[in-house]
Amino acid sequence: MNDASQPHRPASEPIFEELGIVRDGSNLFHQTVDHVLVAADLAGLKHHQRIILAEPKNEIMVHFPVLMDDGHHRLFKGYRVQHNNALGPYKGGIRYHSRVSLDDVKALAVLMTMKCSLARLPFGGAKGGVKLNPRELSEDELRRVTRRFCSAISHQIGPHYDIPAPDVGTDAQIMAWFADTYAQMTPELSRQDVQGVVTGKPVAFGGSVGREKATGQGLVEVLAAMLPELGLEISKIAFSLIGFGNVGSWTGRLLCERGARLVAVLDHTGAVREDRGIDPRHLDEHVRRHGGVVNYSGATAIDEAEFYATPVDAFIPAALEQMIDAEKASRIAASVVVEAANAPTTPEGDAVLLQRGIEVLPAILCNAGGVTVSYFEWVQNRSATSWSAAEVDEALRLHMQAAATRTREARARYDCDLRTAAFAAACERIGEVYDLRGVFP
Ligand code: GLU
Numbered sequence: 454m455n456d457a458s459q460p461h462r463p464a465s466e467p468i469f470e471e472l473g474i475v476r477d478g479s480n481l482f483h484q485t486v487d488h489v490l491v492a493a494d495l496a497g498l499k500h501h502q503r504i505i506l507a508e509p510k511n512e513i514m515v516h517f518p519v520l521m522d523d524g525h526h527r528l529f530k531g532y533r534v535q536h537n538n539a540l541g542p543y544k545g546g547i548r549y550h551s552r553v554s555l556d557d558v559k560a561l562a563v564l565m566t567m568k569c570s571l572a573r574l575p576f577g578g579a580k581g582g583v584k585l586n587p588r589e590l591s592e593d594e595l596r597r598v599t600r601r602f603c604s605a606i607s608h609q610i611g612p613h614y615d616i617p618a619p620d621v622g623t624d625a626q627i628m629a630w631f632a633d634t635y636a637q638m639t640p641e642l643s644r645q646d647v648q649g650v651v652t653g654k655p656v657a658f659g660g661s662v663g664r665e666k667a668t669g670q671g672l673v674e675v676l677a678a679m680l681p682e683l684g685l686e687i688s689k690i691a692f693s694l695i696g697f698g699n700v701g702s703w704t705g706r707l708l709c710e711r712g713a714r715l716v717a718v719l720d721h722t723g724a725v726r727e728d729r730g731i732d733p734r735h736l737d738e739h740v741r742r743h744g745g746v747v748n749y750s751g752a753t754a755i756d757e758a759e760f761y762a763t764p765v766d767a768f769i770p771a772a773l774e775q776m777i778d779a780e781k782a783s784r785i786a787a788s789v790v791v792e793a794a795n796a797p798t799t800p801e802g803d804a805v806l807l808q809r810g811i812e813v814l815p816a817i818l819c820n821a822g823g824v825t826v827s828y829f830e831w832v833q834n835r836s837a838t839s840w841s842a843a844e845v846d847e848a849l850r851l852h853m854q855a856a857a858t859r860t861r862e863a864r865a866r867y868d869c870d871l872r873t874a875a876f877a878a879a880c881e882r883i884g885e886v887y888d889l890r891g892v893f894p
Pocket residue numbers: 544545546547616617618619620621652653795820821823824825827
């Protein structure tokens with residue numbers, strides 16, 4: 454086991470020094486690379502493989518003007534970070550959020566490399582974003598931003614090179630505008646070829662059935678595989694959620710369909726609790742109408758402190774990064790933290806959970822269902838076929854079970870926590886491929 458007070462320093466420091474990276478403990482990119490390097494060490498990756506993973510291959514930053522509804526032009530900042538493509542085309546979402554920053558996008562791109570490798574998908578890792586608050590823009594403005602951003606990066610993406618998808622603040626409609634814009638800009642490509650440039654599209658426009666619920670559904674499959682060793686059963690657990698967007702609401706709905714009980718939800722508008730169980734469909738209707746959980750009549754309003762202290766079996770953060778710091782981790786009253794969001798736990802929070810004996814199921818395992826069904830969508834686009842809901846469900850179940858088994862086996866092999874094990878299982882495959890390919894020239 455790693456020493457909780459000194460989580461990951463030794464393995465990464467020589468590489469950071471060599472690359473001239475001044476390590477900042479509060480920087481999400483540094484924290485992420487730090488942890489990946491610990492795992493890469495365990496998995497026996499060679500020096501050149503470890504330095505490759507410590508930096509993204511390409512960091513693209515663009516500024517572009519967009520006409521707003523009131524007639525003035527606003528300049529937007531967009532990013533696409535392509536971390537690694539040893540296993541296949543770059544893959545990862547595009548987020549629209551007011552706090553998008555280069556370092557965060559870099560960290561999320563690293564996590565995509567790890568996630569795709571752990572799930573054994575033929576993809577590398579990337580991430581993108583535009584710094585904006587989608588709630589403040591009209592639909593027309595969002596469409597113009599999306600088209601202009603796509604055109605700004607159109608030479609750096611492609612159905613065989615880098616395939617974006619939805620993430621926080623983006624959805625199937627935005628992917629449809631994105632795919633259409635890319636098609637207009639690449640008349641030399643066939644219609645069929647062009648469709649696979651993004652995944653998470655509407656089903657009528659080349660999307661896959663089951664993509665919208667895929668992240669939540671994958672998480673439920675991971676829980677089905679991992680809970681029994683913790684002495685828990687899905688049908689009997691009580692759980693709480695941070696975030697009730699796509700991932701949170703689908704996770705809530707699918708877990709409740711399996712008999713679990715949703716007792717508390719926190720989002721950017723407030724928190725609610727009902728120990729007899731909240732109906733996630735009902736709450737979803739409320740959130741769609743009112744923009745958040747605040748004033749939901751089916752549960753009692755509580756404050757943030759009570760939300761964290763609410764006793765549950767599974768505590769599921771499904772919102773943004775870095776929400777669970779040491780202080781919040783010290784208050785969580787759960788047996789297991791299930792990371793639906795990317796990087797929701799700070800290293801300090803992680804150390805506290807470890808000390809308190811609270812198991813953490815890591816994000817690159819728990820939320821790999823989204824990109825897995827993105828892969829199915831891309832396969833369907835490339836082969837001009839469409840799978841049935843039952844085919845998608847079954848293939849997703851098998852992929853998630855295999856990823857869970859791989860993570861558990863790596864934990865036994867390396868005698869480490871599950872997060873390190875998931876990274877190590879991901880690194881093993883990347884190391885194997887670099888051994889076979891070598892480094893050009
Ligand atoms: N944005 C999702 C993630 O973080 C999905 C990415 C994809 O489907 O490419 O995993």
